[in-house]
Amino acid sequence: MRGDGGTPSHIPGPAADNDGAEAIAAAGGLHDYQLELHAEYGPVVRFPLPGAGVAVSVADPVLLEATAKIDKRPEKLFEFLAPLQEAGNLQTIPAAEHGPWRRTMLSVLAGRPSHEAHFAQFTALTTELADRWAAAAGPVVLQRDLSELSLRMICRYALGSGLDDAESAGRVVSSFETVLTEYMAQPGPASAQAQEALAHLRATVDQVLAAHRDGGGAADRADLIAALAASGESPARIRDTVLMTMLAAHHTTGVAISWTLYLLARHPETAGRVTEELDRVLGDRATPDYGDLRNLTRLDMALKEAMRLYPPGPYGAREATEDVVLGAYTVPAGTTIFYPFRAVHLNPEYWPDPRVFDPDRFTAEASAGRPRLAYIPFGIGPRSCEGATLAMVEAELVLAVLLKRFQFDLAPGQTVTPIERFVLWAADDIRMNVAPRQSTI
Structure with a gap:
């Protein structure tokens, strides 16, 4: 038996007599609404999702396995990205086109040569931010400053040879911020300023x-545009791919870093273990080398635990291309399957005391007994984030530099509330007092 939207009516969930927008707003956002739904109805929930009719949300990592190979996103949910792309919406292109494009992207984004080639630039940008914070007269604003840093890092990564001076780099950053504000956050046609900014990008x-094509030669697997140029893709597809990479990376890395610093400031004993490790691995060096990251296991676990509690992108979605069996339920082809990352990460069956910050959940021993999809901050399957490995390198580098240099304390008198703003943001940002930190060595 099937209910509205082609989904099985016997899956539990709220009434689907509207598009769900009012219930989502009343809950404080879609991520909180998902937590409420799964607490009330169980691991599989049918619910009205604006733009998708009736969707099925899955918060159990074992059941998620049945969806892990789906290579299709719901087109209507990603229509908002279409104005930024000329060669077809990269978020929803068919699997036959998406597969080769993804392999080309991964050959660069997931590769050590690419990370090492850009590591010095990332370190310099992070050090510049740390210098500004050291000179600040009052509390620093984490998510604003770290999102700007993550944007500068991905701009350098994606457009390095096109940013030969501070002026050109600054214009790219400001143009991208204009595009984000107008195309992503405001309905209706974009202003002339936003159209000019997109044209500049x-x-x-x-x-x-x-410049890459004039130079000729084989693809440089450390250079994103060079690899894309050698792939035979059209200039428009390459252009769209680079801009979408910048879009995906902007905010997310900076937001993940800020939530990690917030949680460490609230848990000084854990922060102490992380900084002791930093001092032991780095000695008197202010910044890590690329090879040092593999030895920063405490920092890595703290970052992963922060992304469990506050996944930068709090949800994802797929469209079933054939009937999918989820335990006792069969979800028909064409149904939107919703991935509530935060609800998965707070599932008490796999995460005891799920709201407690405990990086030791990510020791090798603890992780070995957990389903692989219990932790999915970058999504799952063939539409998961191609830049996941790069994002972890960036985040660990930035955290290492900042925690080696500063003691972080939450500025008094603030309430930190997570909300959705394309990513899982803090409603009024996060303000920190920073002070020079003395090494434990």
């Missing part, structure tokens, strides 16, 4: 691409 990518 596309022209910058075109200039970098032309």
Whole structure:
């Protein structure tokens, strides 16, 4: 038996007599609404999702395995990205096109040569931010400053040879911020300023691409545009791919870092163990080398635990391409399957005391007894984030530099409330007092 939207009516959930927007707003956002739904109805819930009709949300990692190979996103949910792309919406292109594009992206984004080639630039940008914080007269604003840093890092990564000076780099950053504000956050047609900003970004990518093609030669697997240029993709597809990479990376890495610093400030004993490890691995060096990251296990576990509690992207979605069996339920083809990352991460069956910050959950021993999809901050399957490995390198580098240099304390008188703003943001940001930290060595 099937209910509204082609979903099975016997899956538990609230009435689907509207698009669900009012219930989501009343809960404080979609991520909180998902927590409420799964607490009331169980691991599989049918619910009205704006833009998708009736969707099925799955918060059990074992049941999620049945969806892990789906290579299709619901087109209507990603229509908002279409104005930024000229060669077809990269978030929803068919699997036959998506597979080769993804393999090309992973050959760079997931590779050590790419990370090592850009590590010095990332370190310099992080040190510049740390210097500004050291000179600040009052509390620093974490998510604002760290999101700007993550944008500068991905701009350098994606457009390095097109950012030859501070002025050109600054214009790219400001143009991207304008595009984000107008195209992503405001309904209706974009302003002339936003259209000009998007045109500038596309022209910058075109200039970098032309330089690579004029130079000829084999693809450089440390350089994203060079690899894309060698793939035979059209200039428009390459341009869209670079801009979507920048879009995906902006905010997310900076937000993950900020939540980690917030949690460490609230748990000084855990922070002490992380900084003791930093002092032992780095000695008197202010910044790590790329090879040092593999020895920063305490920092890695703290970052992963922060992303469990506050996943930067709090949810994802797929469209079933055939009937999917989820335990006792069969979800028909064409149904939107919703991934509530935060509800999965707070599932008490796999995460005892799920709201407690405990990085030791990510020791090798603890992780070995847990289903692989119990932790999915970057999504799952063939549409998961291609930049996951790069994001972890960036985040661990930034955390290492900042925690080696500063003691972080929450500024008094603030309430930190997570809300959705494309990523899981703090409603009024997070303000920290920073002070020089004395080494434990």
